[in-house]
Amino acid sequence: MRPCAAAVSYDKKVTRLAPLILMHKTALFAFSLFGMLVSSVALGDERPPNVVIIFTDDQGYGDMGVNGAEGYETPHLDRMAAEGRLFTQWYASQPVCSASRTGLLTGCYSNRLGINGALSPGSKIGLNPDETTMAEVFKGQGYATAMFGKWHLGDHETLLPTNHGFDTYFGIPYSGDMWPFHPEGGANRFPPLPLIENVTTLRTVDEADQRMLTSWYTAKAVDFIGHHRDEPFFIYLPHNQPHVPIYASDRFDGKTELGLYGDVISEIDWSVGEILNAISTFGLDENTLVIFTSDNGPWLSYGTHAGSAGPFREGKGTVWEGGLREPCVMRWPGKIPAGTVCDTAAMNIDLLPTLAKLIGAPLPEKKIDGLDIWPLLVGEPGAKNPHEAYWFYYKNNELHAVQSGNWKLLLPHQARSLGGKPGGKDGIPANYVTMKVGLELYDLTVDPYETTDLAATHPEKIAELMVHVEQARRELGDSLTKAQGSELRPPATLTEEQHAELTAKLWPDGKPEKKTP
Numbered sequence: 001m002r003p004c005a006a007a008v009s010y011d012k013k014v015t016r017l018a019p020l021i022l023m024h025k026t027a028l029f030a031f032s033l034f035g036m037l038v039s040s041v042a043l044g045d046e047r048p049p050n051v052v053i054i055f056t057d058d059q060g061y062g063d064m065g066v067n068g069a070e071g072y073e074t075p076h077l078d079r080m081a082a083e084g085r086l087f088t089q090w091y092a093s094q095p096v097c098s099a100s101r102t103g104l105l106t107g108c109y110s111n112r113l114g115i116n117g118a119l120s121p122g123s124k125i126g127l128n129p130d131e132t133t134m135a136e137v138f139k140g141q142g143y144a145t146a147m148f149g150k151w152h153l154g155d156h157e158t159l160l161p162t163n164h165g166f167d168t169y170f171g172i173p174y175s176g177d178m179w180p181f182h183p184e185g186g187a188n189r190f191p192p193l194p195l196i197e198n199v200t201t202l203r204t205v206d207e208a209d210q211r212m213l214t215s216w217y218t219a220k221a222v223d224f225i226g227h228h229r230d231e232p233f234f235i236y237l238p239h240n241q242p243h244v245p246i247y248a249s250d251r252f253d254g255k256t257e258l259g260l261y262g263d264v265i266s267e268i269d270w271s272v273g274e275i276l277n278a279i280s281t282f283g284l285d286e287n288t289l290v291i292f293t294s295d296n297g298p299w300l301s302y303g304t305h306a307g308s309a310g311p312f313r314e315g316k317g318t319v320w321e322g323g324l325r326e327p328c329v330m331r332w333p334g335k336i337p338a339g340t341v342c343d344t345a346a347m348n349i350d351l352l353p354t355l356a357k358l359i360g361a362p363l364p365e366k367k368i369d370g371l372d373i374w375p376l377l378v379g380e381p382g383a384k385n386p387h388e389a390y391w392f393y394y395k396n397n398e399l400h401a402v403q404s405g406n407w408k409l410l411l412p413h414q415a416r417s418l419g420g421k422p423g424g425k426d427g428i429p430a431n432y433v434t435m436k437v438g439l440e441l442y443d444l445t446v447d448p449y450e451t452t453d454l455a456a457t458h459p460e461k462i463a464e465l466m467v468h469v470e471q472a473r474r475e476l477g478d479s480l481t482k483a484q485g486s487e488l489r490p491p492a493t494l495t496e497e498q499h500a501e502l503t504a505k506l507w508p509d510g511k512p513e514k515k516t517p
């Protein structure tokens with residue numbers, strides 16, 4: 001795919017990145033050695049690398065210093081960019097929690113596996129244990145595996161992370177707003193929020209706990225690094241912040257000019273620093289790949305409690321760039337060239353096959369959608385994205401857009417928007433309005449902010465992109481056109497007995513009648 005030059009026209013970022021880009025140019029010669037170094041890793045003549053994936057929740061593209069954040073600073077994320085590689089067109093596989101996480105952890109578009117949207121507490125479905133997760137890929141190569149944070153792929157005991165390849169798990173089973181204090185939920189919509197270790201509920205999360213979750217996950221991750229410093233490890237650290245309700249601990253609360261949202265990102269940034277420090281302390285810098293990104297764009301209706309997509313259009317819950325384009329930095333001293341920028345498109349589904357190849361693991365037996373993008377990670381000269389197109393689904397298997405090279409074709413659908421109105425304040429959301437999106441064509445190279453629809457003047461380009469649309473519909477279906485996909489696989493579905501057991505566990509006092517929020 002052709003590089004997207006647009007993000008580097010983002011003034012503030014260019015100013016901050018100029019030294020990094022210069023370093024990139026002067027160091028190009030050295031980079032040609034990386035291919036050789038990496039192939040030796042894959043051949044197994046040295047210890048396979050540790051991998052840490054830090055995955056935030058609803059953090060926008062603009063919520064990172066190097067991407068132009070204002071009102072707070074992110075020195076550790078900026079350090080990751082200075083010592084590693086910044087990705088400016090890194091896509092979530094869908095602009096919503098459960099779907100995006102499925103993409104990251106399985107290398108599949110989530111609808112291929114029957115996961116759409118964000119699962120509710122007590123959901124009857126979850127990620128099918130018959131699928132191969134990234135944790136299982138690592139586990140198969142003898143790695144110690146751990147997850148600290150938000151799961152959101154099924155909350156029955158049989159569907160929790162320890163049944164998906166993680167040796168150990170500590171965190172909440174779904175989003176932090178799925179609790180009795182949801183601002184729009186009414187008192188009865190959501191059950192008490194459990195804090196879980198492996199498959200055991202430790203306690204019900206209260207406000208004081210919410211303020212501590214980021215630091216607890218961090219402490220667990222640092223501890224795990226120390227305990228497993230002498231063997232290969234994989235850590236998945238999906239913070240439940242900055243998804244609403246946003247909370248920061250005392251050390252960060254009230255500390256930034258922006259307010260609570262800035263405090264929350266500052267604490268996440270601190271957490272990144274703690275992870276990097278632990279890796280350095282144990283002498284693992286040159287043997288550890290750290291990846292930082294987010295699951296989807298900012299939840300704009302929450303206004304002062306939402307992040308920023310930077311210059312990109314719209315946010316979470318839409319396939320405009322603001323919903324899908326994520327902050328993303330990767331660091332691996334000696335392997336990933338320091339201070340460089342990748343402006344080529346890539347997606348979180350590509351990490352599983354890339355990491356599998358890196359550690360010499362076989363790909364999952366069942367078909368996946370992601371492809372190896374290692375050349376993009378290490379900045380091989382002339383590296384291209386290996387996909388012909390990315391497919392952007394949302395809601396219940398609705399195909400909303402495809403992206404190929406510098407082009408993005410939006411298909412007719414309905415999308416939410418604030419319609420130019422401000423978002424909400426202090427944790428209370430404003431209302432979205434529904435906008436009709438037509439058949440619209442954008443050239444992301446010159447128009448990454450999706451301002452100028454070129455559909456009327458480029459019918460030949462639409463015809464080209466429709467080939468990808470038809471392939472997506474054939475394989476995965478499209479509920480908007482009633483296309484039945486031929487390759488859909490089922491999620492895990494709880495038995496009636498399991499579902500009743502889960503319901504009783506979540507709502508020990510009985511599940512209330514469903515109310516309209």
Ligand SMILES: [Ca+2]
Pocket residue numbers: 057058096097243295296
């Ligand atoms: Ca999310």
